[in-house]
Amino acid sequence: MDETIAVAPAAGVSFTDEVCSIPGGDAIRSCIQCGMCTGSCPTANNWDYPPRRVIAMVRAGMREELLSSNSMWFCASCYTCTVRCPRDIKPADIMHALEVLSIRSGLSTKQSRTPIMYQCFVDSAKGNGRVYELGMMIKLFLKTNPFAAFKLAPVGLGLFLHGRMPLRPTRIKGMKELKVILDKAKKLGGC
Amino acid sequence: MKYYTYYPGCSAEATATPLGLSVPPVAKALDMELAELEDWNCCGSTPYHSTYKLEASAMAARNLALAEKTGLDLVTPCSNCYVVLASVNTHLKELPAFREKVNEALAAADLTYGGGVKVRHLVEVLYTDITPEVIASKVTKPLKGLKVAAYYGCQLVRPDGFDDPESPHSLDEMVTSLGAETVPWELKARCCGSSLIMPEPDVALGLINKLLKNAQEHGAQCLITPCPLCQINLDAYQSQVNSKFNTSYNLPVLFVTQLIGIALGIPAKELALEKNIVSPMRVLAPYL
Numbered sequence: 001m002d003e004t005i006a007v008a009p010a011a012g013v014s015f016t017d018e019v020c021s022i023p024g025g026d027a028i029r030s031c032i033q034c035g036m037c038t039g040s041c042p043t044a045n046n047w048d049y050p051p052r053r054v055i056a057m058v059r060a061g062m063r064e065e066l067l068s069s070n071s072m073w074f075c076a077s078c079y080t081c082t083v084r085c086p087r088d089i090k091p092a093d094i095m096h097a098l099e100v101l102s103i104r105s106g107l108s109t110k111q112s113r114t115p116i117m118y119q120c121f122v123d124s125a126k127g128n129g130r131v132y133e134l135g136m137m138i139k140l141f142l143k144t145n146p147f148a149a150f151k152l153a154p155v156g157l158g159l160f161l162h163g164r165m166p167l168r169p170t171r172i173k174g175m176k177e178l179k180v181i182l183d184k185a186k187k188l189g190g191c
Numbered sequence: 192m193k194y195y196t197y198y199p200g201c202s203a204e205a206t207a208t209p210l211g212l213s214v215p216p217v218a219k220a221l222d223m224e225l226a227e228l229e230d231w232n233c234c235g236s237t238p239y240h241s242t243y244k245l246e247a248s249a250m251a252a253r254n255l256a257l258a259e260k261t262g263l264d265l266v267t268p269c270s271n272c273y274v275v276l277a278s279v280n281t282h283l284k285e286l287p288a289f290r291e292k293v294n295e296a297l298a299a300a301d302l303t304y305g306g307g308v309k310v311r312h313l314v315e316v317l318y319t320d321i322t323p324e325v326i327a328s329k330v331t332k333p334l335k336g337l338k339v340a341a342y343y344g345c346q347l348v349r350p351d352g353f354d355d356p357e358s359p360h361s362l363d364e365m366v367t368s369l370g371a372e373t374v375p376w377e378l379k380a381r382c383c384g385s386s387l388i389m390p391e392p393d394v395a396l397g398l399i400n401k402l403l404k405n406a407q408e409h410g411a412q413c414l415i416t417p418c419p420l421c422q423i424n425l426d427a428y429q430s431q432v433n434s435k436f437n438t439s440y441n442l443p444v445l446f447v448t449q450l451i452g453i454a455l456g457i458p459a460k461e462l463a464l465e466k467n468i469v470s471p472m473r474v475l476a477p478y479l
Contacts, residue, residue, distance in 0.1 A: 022244055023282040023289055042382045043394055074391070077237050077274075078382035079349035083356040090350065099241040113390035121238035125250070129232040131201040140389060152392070155427050162466045164208045164427075170201075173230045177300035178253060185249040185296035 007104050015063045021190070022100055024093030031055045037081035037091040047071040051081060051091050054098070067107040072098040073114035113144045126182060129172030134165050193320055195311075196261045197225035198254060198276070200269035200419070201233050206427075207269070207419030212463040213448040214268050214313065220329060220455045221321050225266065228258055234275045237386070248289070249296040251279040256297055256304040268313040268448070270346035270418040271385075277310040277351065314417045314447065315353045318361040323368035331456035332478050333370030339450070340411035341366050341373050342402070343380040344421040356380070362447060366415065369454035374409040378402050383424045392431070399424050400432045403440045412474045413443040415450050422446055426468045443471030453478055 009018050019025040037051035044050045048069035049057060057066045072095040081091040099118070102108045108115040117140050124136040137156065141149035159165040172178065203211030218225045231254050233239075235247035254276065258265040267273050283290045284306045294303055317326070341362035348354045354361045359380055363373040383402060384395025402425065406414055416422050426444040433440055445467065452462040459479050464471055472479075 023248075023286055024278070042398055043384075043387070046391070046394055074387070074394070076345075076382050076385045076387050076395075078345040078385070079274075080345070080357075080382070082350040092350070096237070096241040097244075100244050103242045114387070115242075117386070117390040118238035118242050121236065122242055125233040125235060125239055130204070131233050131236070133202070133205050137389065144390070148392075152431070155431060158430075158468050159206055159423075159427055162468055164206050164466055166205050170204060172232050174232070174253075174300075177302075178232055178250070180299040181249050181253055181296050181302075182246050184299040185246040185293070186243070188245060188292050188295060190245065 009063075015061045016059050018101060019058050019094060019097050022097035024090055025097035027087070027089040028055060028058060028094055030087040030089050031059070032087055034086060036084050036086065040080040040084050042078060042080070043074045043076055046074045051095070055089075055091065055094065058094075058098070064107060067098065067102040067105055068109055070109050070112040072096075072102070073109065073112040113140070116140060116143050124169075128169045129175055129178050130170050132169030134167070135169060192222050192224055194224045194263055195226070195266040195316065196258050196263045197227045198231055198258070198265055198267040198272060199227065200267055200272040202269060202419035206423050207446070209449060209463040209466045210268055210419055210422070210446040212461070212466075213446055213452050216457045216461045217448045217452045217455065220452075220457060221317070221326065223316075223321065226261070226263075228254060228261070228265070231257065234272045236271055236275055240275060240279075245292060245296070248279050248282070249293050251276055252283065252293050252297055252304050253300070253302060255280060255283070255308050256302040258308045259304060264309045264311050264316075266311050266313055266316050268417060270312065270344055271420060273310065273312040274346040274350070280306070280308060280310050312347055312353075312417070314347055314361065317451075318365065319353065323364045326365060326451065327368040330369055330454045332454055334450070334454050334478055335370050337371040337474070337478070338410050338412045339366045339371050339373050340376055340406035340409065340414045341379060342406070342414045342416040342421060342425070342444075344416055344418040345380065345382055345385075347417055348380055362415065362417075365447065366450070369451060371450070371454075374406070374411045376405050376409040376411070378405040383421045385420050385424070388424050388428060395424060396428065396432055396435050399428060400436050400438065403429065403432060403438070403442055407440065407442060411442065413445060413471060415445045415447045417447045429469055441469060443467060443469045443474055445471055
């Protein structure tokens with residue numbers, strides 16, 4: 001697992017600027033706070049701050065409060081907000097940008113298991129060049145709640161018995177090339 | 192014959208095996224040549240792109256750079272791979288500074304991406320290039336009397352799909368071209384909870400329950416979907432929904448290519464029907 005090195009924003013860079021600098025986050029200034037995103041979101045009732053408020057908080061500079069909340073981690077990337085937004089600001093992409101900033105700042109919440117799941121996925125994708133779903137799931141349960149694994153064991157067993165849960169990962173041939181690409185991207189930093 | 196570069200995606204080799212196995216025989220029957228992208232890697236999916244954006248984009252771009260050399264459209268059957276690869280592709284085309292950085296990373300492995308690839312979803316290719324009319328002309332076992340709920344999920348039609356983002360019709364047309372009936376249902380393009388099923392199962396199971404209830408109430412005998420995550424959520428987690436909500440759903444959830452394959456007369460074995468968790472055999476028996 002990667003060591004998370006907390007990165008603070010450069011002096012004079014507003015929270016809105018930070019979000020804008022990530023591809024997909026750039027239209028946030030156009031929001032008119034109509035609430036279409038919140039009204040369209042299938043998971044909004046679980047968010048510490050629902051989508052419309054998330055956008056208001058970015059523009060109000062409430063960085064730490066927002067990046068340490070569970071809000072954006074509940075985004076299921078259904079993009080209903082995005083196709084309905086009358087100002088074309090792509091709220092789902094903004095949630096992804098906030099997740100990036102939350103990880104980069106070392107603020108991601110312990111209240112949601114999603115950041116841990118994402119990290120397990122990343123480790124798996126980087127490790128073999130392809131995601132190994134079984135390995136990722138086992139790691140997630142070990143890191144969060146091993147007891148939850150018992151509840152979901154029948155699902156995993158069902159997939160296994162139907163030949164949908166290989167016991168070995170697939171590794172790409174170009175692992176060396178992929179690794180130098182990822183190392184270089186990491187060194188370049190930012191977005 | 193129509194030619195494409197094919198990107199199966201990681202799930203098609205594991206949890207979505209029935210998709211990975213049913214695409215090639217269906218493509219062959221429809222005169223499509225899908226040449227698998229040599230040594231493709233994971234697209235990064237939403238988890239990587241929502242944590243380490245530049246690394247993830249470089250990872251996705253390796254596929255785009257490899258695909259560019261083939262000169263063909265890059266086709267994937269996975270809705271999440273489609274959204275991720277298409278979104279990175281758009282960002283690389285529209286943001287020069289971002290493209291430069293990603294290309295700098297690719298250059299470390301002697302690769303470069305010029306922005307020349309068109310990323311397409313298999314369903315869009317089947318609908319636009321092959322067309323429901325041609326599919327209908329190749330049907331040897333019409334699925335007469337079968338009531339199907341066409342479940343689009345999200346990422347086939349949003350954010351930049353080829354169909355109406357909230358009231359899509361392409362899959363319905365394809366199902367009727369097979370001789371089956373589609374049921375009209377309100378939630379056909381609503382969210383199943385996607386990967387939240389792992390970190391937040393209660394939230395996702397609630398959404399899955401709503402979908403199954405809506406499809407069943409409208410008389411569906413089975414559902415079809417192109418999306419690996421949707422299929423796993425609705426199929427493999429159906430028993431969890433039943434125990435949590437005290438329901439008794441027994442609704443098979445097929446990949447769209449499995450249903451097309453049956454109507455085209457492809458043997459059940461080649462379509463991996465035995466790998467679906469909720470067995471579709473009872474519902475499909477008259478057509479096999």
